[in-house]
Amino acid sequence: MTVALGADERRRFSLAGLLRRSPGTAIGFAGILLVLFLALAAPWIAPYDPYLQETANRLAAPSAAHWFGTDGFGRDLLSRLIYGARPTLAIVVFVAAIMAPLGLGVGIVAGMLGGLAERVLMRLTDVAMSFPRLLIAFAFVALAGPGIVNGAMALALTSWPAYARQARAETRVLRRNDYLAAAEMLGIRGPRLLFGHVLPLVMPSAIIRLALDLGGIILAAAGLGFLGLGVRPPTAEWGSMVAEGTQVIFDQWWIAAAPGTAIFLTCLCFNLVADGLRDLLDPRHG
Secondary structure: OOOOOOHHHHHHOOHHHHHHHOHHHHHHHHHHHHHHHHHHOHHHHOOOOOOOOOHHHOOOOOOOOOOOOEOOOOOEHHHHHHHHHHHHHHHHHHHHHHHHHHHHHHHHHHHHHOHHHHHHHHHHHHHHHHOOHHHHHHHHHHHHOOOHHHHHHHHHHOOOHHHHHHHHHHHHHHOOOHHHHHHHHOOOOOHHHHHHHHHHHHHHHHHHHHHHHHHHHHHHHHHHHHOOOOOOOOOOOHHHHHHHHHOOOOOOOHHHHHHHHHHHHHHHHHHHHHHHHHHHHOOOOO
16 A cells, blocks of 8 residues: 655655755755865866976965965965865775675675575674774785775775675564565565675664765775875875875974865764754654
């Protein structure tokens, strides 16, 4: 039996309604859209070439000509900050596209098959979870070499086990559900059952977890850049910009403060959106 929702209920369970009810979620959503716009429109809105060096104007304080000042090579910090959003978002998208599907696939298969397959998959997951994520990521990048792809692969391959364990726990509960029993009676089995009926039921919690993890991914990517294991110089990247600024932080504090503030605000926006998605997708909240 299909139950029709009234206008008030539809507004309540819609994204637009959530944004109206939660100012924090609206702010976070607007902040993410702003960062995305800056990354896509960087060639048109950046006031200067982010790689143009003017040694005569190095370490200049914020002014009307350079709103955020210049770095040790005389490059405009605002322009580099705008361009720095590109590798940061590229790593976020790359990691999210690998770790969530991989973790969900392992967890759903383990939860549905049970027995030996479940034990093997979960022991592999436990082994992957036993290693410190950042330490393994640093080791992987140190061996494979710095770069966006290597950094993203390192973070993705160390972040999927949490999704696998969560999906496996939810799938074990769903396996005894009458809904799946009815689907099997209709002849729906195998991959069609797993990814057509089980996956949509475990997706909401995975989306919430992913939104929460994106802020941590940005911090981890910035950490790789800070240690020189991220993108190759002179590519603008927020973590490497903070590292450059720490060398003169007591005299020219703005060089490290600008990218550090960008990292903080972007992570905050993702966390605000994740909190709103929990209210929208989790029936236990809101």
